């Protein structure tokens with residue numbers, strides 16, 4: 668099973684920025700390789716996370732495209 672972790676610190680919590688407002692962030696985890704947004708984020712407002720979506724670690728300064736997290740921890 669895929670387990671997604673930050674390549675730098677091992678944190679399993681990430682966030683993406685709103686494409687139209689970079690002060691708006693959406694925190695998610697990937698318990699089974701599936702993007703799982705926090706409960707208070709409704710499906711309607713959650714942004715689409717694609718392979719090339721810039722993804723940020725919630726714990727350290729690491730960020731890269733979403734597919735890098737998946738590739739590093741397959």
Ligand SMILES: [Zn+2]
Nearest residue numbers: 673676724727
């Ligand atoms: Zn990290």
